[in-house]
Amino acid sequence: MEIKFENVSKEFNGRGSKTLALSPTNLTIDSGEFVCLVGPSGCGKSTLCNILAGFETPSSGQVTVNNEAVSGPSIKRAMMFQEPALFPWLKVRGNVEFGLKSLKLSPNEQRETAERYLRMVHLAEFMDAAPHELSGGMKQRVALARALAVDPEVLLMDEPFAALDAQTRDHLHVELHKLWEQTRKTIVFVTHNVREAVTLATRVVVFTARPGRIKSTFDLEDLQFPRRSTEPLVAEMVSRIQSALRGEVAKTEAAEYDHDANLTEAQ
Amino acid sequence: MKVLLPAIRRSLFSREFWSVLAVRVLFILLLLIIWQIVYVIFANNATPKTAVLFPSPLQVGSSLIAGFRSTGDGNYFHAIAVSLWRLVKGYCIAIIIGFPLGLAVARWKLAKQTVGWMSLSLQAMPSIGWAPLAILWFGINSDTPVLFVTVAGSLFATVLAVSGGIEQVPPLLIRAGRTLGAKGPRLYFSVLLPAALPMIVNGLKVGWAFAWRSVLGAELLVTAGGLGRILQQNKMNEAAAGLFATIIVIIAISLIIETLLFAPLERHLRTMWGLEKS
Numbered sequence: 001m002e003i004k005f006e007n008v009s010k011e012f013n014g015r016g017s018k019t020l021a022l023s024p025t026n027l028t029i030d031s032g033e034f035v036c037l038v039g040p041s042g043c044g045k046s047t048l049c050n051i052l053a054g055f056e057t058p059s060s061g062q063v064t065v066n067n068e069a070v071s072g073p074s075i076k077r078a079m080m081f082q083e084p085a086l087f088p089w090l091k092v093r094g095n096v097e098f099g100l101k102s103l104k105l106s107p108n109e110q111r112e113t114a115e116r117y118l119r120m121v122h123l124a125e126f127m128d129a130a131p132h133e134l135s136g137g138m139k140q141r142v143a144l145a146r147a148l149a150v151d152p153e154v155l156l157m158d159e160p161f162a163a164l165d166a167q168t169r170d171h172l173h174v175e176l177h178k179l180w181e182q183t184r185k186t187i188v189f190v191t192h193n194v195r196e197a198v199t200l201a202t203r204v205v206v207f208t209a210r211p212g213r214i215k216s217t218f219d220l221e222d223l224q225f226p227r228r229s230t231e232p233l234v235a236e237m238v239s240r241i242q243s244a245l246r247g248e249v250a251k252t253e254a255a256e257y258d259h260d261a262n263l264t265e266a267q
Numbered sequence: 268m269k270v271l272l273p274a275i276r277r278s279l280f281s282r283e284f285w286s287v288l289a290v291r292v293l294f295i296l297l298l299l300i301i302w303q304i305v306y307v308i309f310a311n312n313a314t315p316k317t318a319v320l321f322p323s324p325l326q327v328g329s330s331l332i333a334g335f336r337s338t339g340d341g342n343y344f345h346a347i348a349v350s351l352w353r354l355v356k357g358y359c360i361a362i363i364i365g366f367p368l369g370l371a372v373a374r375w376k377l378a379k380q381t382v383g384w385m386s387l388s389l390q391a392m393p394s395i396g397w398a399p400l401a402i403l404w405f406g407i408n409s410d411t412p413v414l415f416v417t418v419a420g421s422l423f424a425t426v427l428a429v430s431g432g433i434e435q436v437p438p439l440l441i442r443a444g445r446t447l448g449a450k451g452p453r454l455y456f457s458v459l460l461p462a463a464l465p466m467i468v469n470g471l472k473v474g475w476a477f478a479w480r481s482v483l484g485a486e487l488l489v490t491a492g493g494l495g496r497i498l499q500q501n502k503m504n505e506a507a508a509g510l511f512a513t514i515i516v517i518i519a520i521s522l523i524i525e526t527l528l529f530a531p532l533e534r535h536l537r538t539m540w541g542l543e544k545s
Contacts, residue, residue: 073445
């Protein structure tokens, strides 16, 4: 399995003006990699993820998965969002079975698969609960089980833990890492949190401020798991990536201040 | 039914239901007291000719009882059955036609630009405005004009409720459905429709109120029985007490349908969809 972005760029049409969100970008992701896309807000990292998911079409270039061009959403590229986006009218079990129905599994297989993945995220006892009865972290775990259960070629995660409290997030990092070791799923993970990226990834890709392009790539293959933030090597990697990022965050802020200043002057 | 009956049972056996009911009974008692006071003031200043125009709560009460005991077309049980049966028929027709139209409006731009646009303006037309035409077509002593007006009164509300409900489904839920392999009809029936259900039920409630108004309005104009017809006859007999009594019957039916049918259903859906705490 190989994911290839070739000269992928994205322009958004504003009122009369076009904004380049993502400069032409090349990126190759191999099977079993856990790639984190990191960058300041508005750098196009989510856009890249949405293009891979098939929710957005690139303004130029193309994305291929196994030499097959991406042309719309597919269950082979299941995506998790910042919100759990569970279907409220279905029980927890029904949510996980939703994608399995698309795969035309028999009802028995659906049930067994759903149970297996809910056990993996330690929610087997909440199988028959309604989504609104769960906490935020639990909901996000159901969403994770739902996306993993369809056994996608690549799992896309767009800031999936950004809305959770720090403790829940740490806990989910541990769980996600375990799941990744068990399944060796290819994962593309978007985040603005460097610590999170270093905890999870085999490779971290840092984006520049808008218009986004890849600034640098950090190979974390040799960094031992579990990566506790107190370990010197982990801390060093975090600070290296943070310093690469710091300039970009400053640029974004400067651009926004300039914009505000221009507006004030115009008044 | 699987959803509705437990929802109704739950609301009937909840403590909240009874405490709210108690407050409402007190509220009605208060209204009755005010009514009695107004009556006493009025009666002291009325001539024998005008005295009959404003009845006391007691007079209206005895008129109510008489109405339920009487025989023939003026009997309340009979009239309620006639009016409700018209309501059910007209409302069902409106839903059967309106639901697919609403789906089409939400799905196809062309349908939205035509049917959706027209529905908005037809919705603004008072349904009773259709009555003269319907009477001309179907005769004054028949069910059909009432049905016609009822359908005209609730059809467009249904179309707008269904299409509006679907258009307001959060885009994220649609994305979740698509990334899990739902497309075409499955995306429609397994994601969009259930996600829109609370909004749709809310719209159906509005449609029901329109239908009920239309039934009564049309019955005022035709001669084929029902509660509206009783209103008209009481007016011709200058029986103010009878008018009051009939209005009370009409309001009571609205209240019963609203509190026993729509309120529990809506609450159930909103709780289940996580829009409201249980």
